[in-house]
Structure formats: C-alpha cells, structure tokens
Amino acid sequence: MNLSQIDKHIVGWLSDYAMSSRVNGFVVGVSGGVDSALTSSLCASTQLETHLLELPIHQPQNQSKRAYIHMKSLKETYGNVYMEQRDLTLVFDSLVSTLNLSKNHNTELSLANARARVRMTTLYAYAQNHNLLVIGTGNKIEDFGVGFYTKYGDGGVDISPIADLFKSEVFELAKYKGVSQTILDAAPTDGLWKDERNDEDQIGATYPELEVAMKWVIEKNWNPLKDDINNILESNLKKREKEVLLLFIQFHRSNSHKMLPIPVCEIPKSYKRGKEN
Numbered sequence: 001m002n003l004s005q006i007d008k009h010i011v012g013w014l015s016d017y018a019m020s021s022r023v024n025g026f027v028v029g030v031s032g033g034v035d036s037a038l039t040s041s042l043c044a045s046t047q048l049e050t051h052l053l054e055l056p057i058h059q060p061q062n063q064s065k066r067a068y069i070h071m072k073s074l075k076e077t078y079g080n081v082y083m084e085q086r087d088l089t090l091v092f093d094s095l096v097s098t099l100n101l102s103k104n105h106n107t108e109l110s111l112a113n114a115r116a117r118v119r120m121t122t123l124y125a126y127a128q129n130h131n132l133l134v135i136g137t138g139n140k141i142e143d144f145g146v147g148f149y150t151k152y153g154d155g156g157v158d159i160s161p162i163a164d165l166f167k168s169e170v171f172e173l174a175k176y177k178g179v180s181q182t183i184l185d186a187a188p189t190d191g192l193w194k195d196e197r198n199d200e201d202q203i204g205a206t207y208p209e210l211e212v213a214m215k216w217v218i219e220k221n222w223n224p225l226k227d228d229i230n231n232i233l234e235s236n237l238k239k240r241e242k243e244v245l246l247l248f249i250q251f252h253r254s255n256s257h258k259m260l261p262i263p264v265c266e267i268p269k270s271y272k273r274g275k276e277n
Helices: 003-020 034-044 061-077 089-099 107-130 140-145 167-176 181-185 199-203 207-219 239-254 269-273
Strands: 025-029 049-054 081-085 132-134
Touching (some): 003 025, 003 167, 025 034, 034 049, 034 061, 034 181, 049 061, 107 132, 207 239
C-alpha cells in the first residue's frame, strides 16, 4: 500500500465533503480501539474542527484510558482538536430501568445495541449543536462483510472514511499515522457488553481469517445472499478456510438488512391514478 497517498486521499476527501456540506468539521466517538484512533487521526489532519468524544457506559478502565491518552495526544499535536468525556452510564441505566424489559434470550443483545444507540444520539446532538458531521469508524469487513455493527447505533453516521479499508490495512495506516502501540496491540472489541468479550469471541473468527474469506468472495464474484454454499463445501479450500467462509456467509446473510437500503413498499401507479369503485 502507498500509505502516504491513501492518507492524503482520505484527508482530502474529508475536507472536501465538509466544505461542500458547509459544516465546521467533525465529531468522532473514540473508544480506545484502532478504528476510531485512525479515523480521529485522519480527521485531525484536515485542520478542520475535530471534536473527540469518549462516551463510556460501564466501560472497562483500560478502554477508557487508551481513549483518553489517544485524544490527549491528538489535542497536543493539532490545534484544531477538542476532547471531552461524557459518561453516559446513568443515562443508560435510567433507560434500562424505564424500559423494564422482560428477560429472555434477546435481552442481553438488545441492551448492548441500546448502548450504541445512546451513543449515536449523543453524537448527533453534539454534532448539530456545533455544526459538525458525525464520522463513522467502521472498516470494510464490519460495514460490508459481516455487518458487525449496530443498526442506527455505530452504523448511524454521516460519512465513513475508512470503510473501504480491510482491518489489516487499517492497522498499517494507523501505524503510519502514529497511533500508539498500546492501541495497535489491544484486542478489537465493540465495548458493548458487561464483560470484556472481544470481536473474535462474538464472531468466532479473527479479522485476518475474515479478510481472507471476504477477498475470496470478491475474487470469485460470489454472491453470499444467493449462491449455493455447496460450491464452497465441495471446493478444495482447507477445513478452517471453509469454516470461516461459511461463518462469513452466515453473518452476511443475517445482517444484510443493515447493509441494504430500507425496503420501501412501492405503490403501483395505476392504483394511485385509479378511482375507488
């Protein structure tokens, strides 16, 4: 990869979009992970206002510490960076208490997604108040591969500067941009659970494995939503490669509702022109 060209391209794209949208700059939710660290670094490089918000909800201390150190480093490097921590734990707990959800096998997941949606609401309120764009931090595998994000949560953004980068490419560019080794070494996690489970725990495969699977799908021009998986089972792929590819397809199919446009019931024009009998 030509990292300097990719860096300049994304920074230029961000700047052009912000200026054409007539906004002051960007707001980025910083989690302490590599995706948000890279995204915030790219936004800061535009020299436009870049507001970094850490929004903990029962967050492990190590995640908050990584986020704080990264934000502080960017603020010290760039004069256009602003940083804040808004602890949303009490807001979230109040919502949970008000909802009073019945406990079943969906409860834990629904509350995890609620965390992401509380953060999204906060980012948009802050963005509108300061005339900013809400910036997405998802990478290519998350946004277009397995759909590993919350619909109208961390998936609720204005623009996505790193969504065409595989996770390995995110790491390369993050290292080039000077993201700390502590963040680069941290296990990827969405930070939405009471425990410290990471992305691999939830998906069942590593990002390098998923990257191989997604590249196979792209190279073979294979449609995960339509094509027969028997073609995979009968292929000469290694056992683990087949397992991960089938896992990738399973996630892609179950999360396709996030990645496809919202279905709209189109009314036939003849019905609109016709008269009621």
